[in-house]
Amino acid sequence: MSDGEGGIRRAFLSTNARNAVIEDARDASPDEACGLLVGRVEEARVRVLRAVPCTNEAPADRRSTRFTIDPRRVIEEERALRGSGEGIVGFYHSHPAGQPVPSSVDRGYMEFWPEVLWLIVGVGGADGDAALRAWGWDPGAPESPRELPIG
Amino acid sequence: MSVTVRVPSALRKLTSGLSELSAEGTTVRELFADLKNAHPQLLGRIMGDDGQVRQFLNVFVNGTDIRYEKELETPVKGGDEVSIVPSIAGGWGTAG
Numbered sequence: 001m002s003d004g005e006g007g008i009r010r011a012f013l014s015t016n017a018r019n020a021v022i023e024d025a026r027d028a029s030p031d032e033a034c035g036l037l038v039g040r041v042e043e044a045r046v047r048v049l050r051a052v053p054c055t056n057e058a059p060a061d062r063r064s065t066r067f068t069i070d071p072r073r074v075i076e077e078e079r080a081l082r083g084s085g086e087g088i089v090g091f092y093h094s095h096p097a098g099q100p101v102p103s104s105v106d107r108g109y110m111e112f113w114p115e116v117l118w119l120i121v122g123v124g125g126a127d128g129d130a131a132l133r134a135w136g137w138d139p140g141a142p143e144s145p146r147e148l149p150i151g
Numbered sequence: 152m153s154v155t156v157r158v159p160s161a162l163r164k165l166t167s168g169l170s171e172l173s174a175e176g177t178t179v180r181e182l183f184a185d186l187k188n189a190h191p192q193l194l195g196r197i198m199g200d201d202g203q204v205r206q207f208l209n210v211f212v213n214g215t216d217i218r219y220e221k222e223l224e225t226p227v228k229g230g231d232e233v234s235i236v237p238s239i240a241g242g243w244g245t246a247g
Contacts, residue, residue, distance in 0.1 A: 032243070058240070062242075062244065066242035066244045067241060067242045068239070068240040071216070071239075072211075074236050074237060075214070075234050075236055081160075082170070087160025087161075089160060089161075097243050098243040103243050103244070105242060106241040108241075109238075109240065112205070112208075113161055113237055
C-alpha cells in the first residue's frame with residue numbers, strides 16, 4: 001500500500017497549530033472536530049505550521065463518534081497552497097467520547113495513508129484538559145500505528 | 152491537448168515531487184493508463200487489483216466526484232483538471 005520508505009518518525013507543531021486544533025476540539029464537543037494540517041515534510045519529520053478546521057460531514061446523529069472531511073475541502077486547500085512550498089501533511093480529529101488513540105476505523109485510513117501525520121485530541125477528561133497525541137503508520141511495522149514524539 | 156492530473160501532497164514521493172502531471176486520453180481510465188508507465192507506484196496507489204479506484208481515495212474531474220458520473224469511464228477533454236484526493240474519515244465510534 002505504500003512505497004515502503006519507513007513512515008514519519010517525529011512531529012513538530014507550531015503553537016498556532018496546536019492551539020487551533022485544541023480550540024476546534026473544544027468548540028465542536030460533544031461532536032468530533034476534524035481538519036487539515038498544513039506544513040512541510042522534512043525527511044522523517046513533519047512540521048505542522050497551521051491547522052485548517054473543517055466541517056464534520058458525518059451524519060448529524062453520528063458526529064459525536066464519527067467524522068468525515070469533504071474531499072472538496074482538500075482540493076480547495078491544495079489549490080490555495082500551490083507554489084507555496086507547503087502542503088497538506090496530515091489530518092486531525094477529536095475523540096470527545098474517548099481516548100486520543102486510533103480506533104479500528106481510524107487505523108484503516110491510517111494504513112492507507114502512511115505518508116501523513118494523524119493527530120487525535122481527547123477532550124473528555126474530567127478536568128476539561130485536552131490531550132493531543134500524534135500517530136503515524138509505519139508500513140511493515142507490526143506495532144503500527146505507533147505514537148510519535150511531538151517537538 | 153492534454154489533461155492536468157493533480158497529485159495530493161501525500162503522494163508526491165511517488166512522482167518525484169511533482170504536484171501535477173499531464174496525461175492524454177478521452178476517459179479517466181485512459182488517462183490513468185497513460186500515466187502508468189511513467190508513474191507505476193502512483194497508479195498502484197490509485198487503482199486496486201480489481202481495476203477500480205481504491206476505497207480510501209477519490210477522483211474528481213473539474214470538481215465533480217467520478218463516482219457520481221461514469222466512474223473510470225467519465226469522459227475528459229483537453230484542459231480538464233483531474234484531482235486525486237485522499238478520502239478522510241474515522242472516529243471513536245467503532246473503536247475495537
